[in-house]
Amino acid sequence: MIDQLVSFADALREAKVPVSMTEVVDATSAVRAVGEIDRRTFRTALFATMIKDEGHREVFDLLFDVFFANRHPTSSRDEEPEHGEGGEVPPSAAQQFGGGGGGADELRRMMIEAMLAGDMARLARLARAAVARHGGLEKGRAVSGVYYAYRTLKQLDVEMVYAKLREELAGTQGEGAIGEAILATHVEQLVAELRQAIEAEVRRMLVEDRGEEAVARTMRPLLPEDIDFMQASRDEIQKIRHAIGPLARKLATRLAKRRMSRRKGPLDFRRTFRESLGYGGVPVKLEFRPPRLSKPEIFIIADISGSVAAFARFTLQLVYALSEEFKKVRSFVFIDAIDEVTGYFETAGSVEEALKLVNTRANVVHVDGHTNYGHSFEQFRENYLEHLSKKSTVIVLGDARNNYHASRADFLGEIRSRASRLYWLNPEPASYWNSGDSVISDYSRYCDAVVECRNLRQLEAFIELIG
Numbered sequence: 001m002i003d004q005l006v007s008f009a010d011a012l013r014e015a016k017v018p019v020s021m022t023e024v025v026d027a028t029s030a031v032r033a034v035g036e037i038d039r040r041t042f043r044t045a046l047f048a049t050m051i052k053d054e055g056h057r058e059v060f061d062l063l064f065d066v067f068f069a070n071r072h073p074t075s076s077r078d079e080e081p082e083h084g085e086g087g088e089v090p091p092s093a094a095q096q097f098g099g100g101g102g103g104a105d106e107l108r109r110m111m112i113e114a115m116l117a118g119d120m121a122r123l124a125r126l127a128r129a130a131v132a133r134h135g136g137l138e139k140g141r142a143v144s145g146v147y148y149a150y151r152t153l154k155q156l157d158v159e160m161v162y163a164k165l166r167e168e169l170a171g172t173q174g175e176g177a178i179g180e181a182i183l184a185t186h187v188e189q190l191v192a193e194l195r196q197a198i199e200a201e202v203r204r205m206l207v208e209d210r211g212e213e214a215v216a217r218t219m220r221p222l223l224p225e226d227i228d229f230m231q232a233s234r235d236e237i238q239k240i241r242h243a244i245g246p247l248a249r250k251l252a253t254r255l256a257k258r259r260m261s262r263r264k265g266p267l268d269f270r271r272t273f274r275e276s277l278g279y280g281g282v283p284v285k286l287e288f289r290p291p292r293l294s295k296p297e298i299f300i301i302a303d304i305s306g307s308v309a310a311f312a313r314f315t316l317q318l319v320y321a322l323s324e325e326f327k328k329v330r331s332f333v334f335i336d337a338i339d340e341v342t343g344y345f346e347t348a349g350s351v352e353e354a355l356k357l358v359n360t361r362a363n364v365v366h367v368d369g370h371t372n373y374g375h376s377f378e379q380f381r382e383n384y385l386e387h388l389s390k391k392s393t394v395i396v397l398g399d400a401r402n403n404y405h406a407s408r409a410d411f412l413g414e415i416r417s418r419a420s421r422l423y424w425l426n427p428e429p430a431s432y433w434n435s436g437d438s439v440i441s442d443y444s445r446y447c448d449a450v451v452e453c454r455n456l457r458q459l460e461a462f463i464e465l466i467g
Helices: 002-014 021-034 038-052 054-066 091-097 103-117 120-135 145-156 158-169 176-210 212-220 234-261 269-279 310-320 342-347 349-360 373-387 408-416 441-442 456-466
Strands: 297-303 328-334 339-341 394-399 421-426 449-452
Touching: 002 021, 002 038, 002 054, 002 212, 002 339, 021 038, 021 176, 021 421, 038 054, 054 212, 054 234, 103 120, 103 145, 103 158, 103 176, 103 456, 120 176, 120 339, 120 456, 145 342, 158 176, 176 212, 234 310, 234 342, 297 310, 297 349, 297 373, 310 328, 310 349, 310 394, 310 456, 328 373, 339 373, 342 349, 373 408, 394 408, 408 441, 421 441, 421 456
Parallel strands: 297 328, 297 394, 394 421, 421 449
Antiparallel strands: 328 339
């Protein structure tokens, strides 16, 4: 068990979940204290001692199922199906579903009955039979578990499962639009349980064939902070949104501590020497100069066109969540025209509401709605340049893809000359820069740094840099 816990912790670290050796020791002590009462308690004990961030639960759950797929505590028989030797399907299941064209229909019917009855143990046994019949697992073949689960669900015809469940549950959730919404949610939950049962059985069989470490490497999901802004699916975007709040709180604490450590300015040699005269020339007491204000004044200029919009959205959301850590935050958005949107964030009830106002009310189209960095920087120079000072830090958010318009980088140069620092955050991989219509090299000579910023982890590192 100890070796398995250590391997489990190593897999979590490879997934970028921070787990210290002290926490592994705590997990071992917790398991000894609670014993292997049941699978759920065992899982809870490990989560409580090894995981510090709720956003890491999905990765923890998946890796737990991989590393402890074949551990079946004595009192957890209501949660886990019984397995035959060598991972084979129990003979009764193999005989019932092993042959004949009607096997899939009968298996689907029994699964629906199990879901409606809430019998998870029976559903797990049926899932095992379904994977054995339809999954097509080949020993030693390097194929992701997603593929085998997809094959099994396709043969079971998930759409028919939806239809049959709706038919069985029709009228049980009330009438009208509310009843229909409750029914749809209930059916989605039941089908999700079926998917989870299929995926759990695929993982178990893969672990038996390839081992925990190999399966963990191929099936490990990304943490919310490592999801690429530009490639995120709808579900992944939701995960990023939920991760921003805890990230902002952690960053705020870190930045505040850093400011506290800077309460003293540089050593004042003259005052220190004068003070030492009272002690025979011994500098018993050091004197420091008054510290400079460490809170920067932030000006954000964000491209909100196309796929870059998600990146700008998350960056704005994080910066405003941290607004108390900065002296002032002003925001400007553009496509081929630029508009200040600071007021939306100051008057809206939440950042989400402010972002909706930005998307619906900001005047960001000048001609045809195709991105034009040159014209947008020109407008910023004409309308807002005088507001910049040597206390200002300017942050440009965008991929610098200018639709083959003139870059007019000289306007960005004027902006930089008025500000203290200018940073450019680019959500594209650095290998894509200066390809196609990207003109980032034209702008980079006026920037203090051009930073690849594709996910929350990189954005966090940048915020710490400027804080």
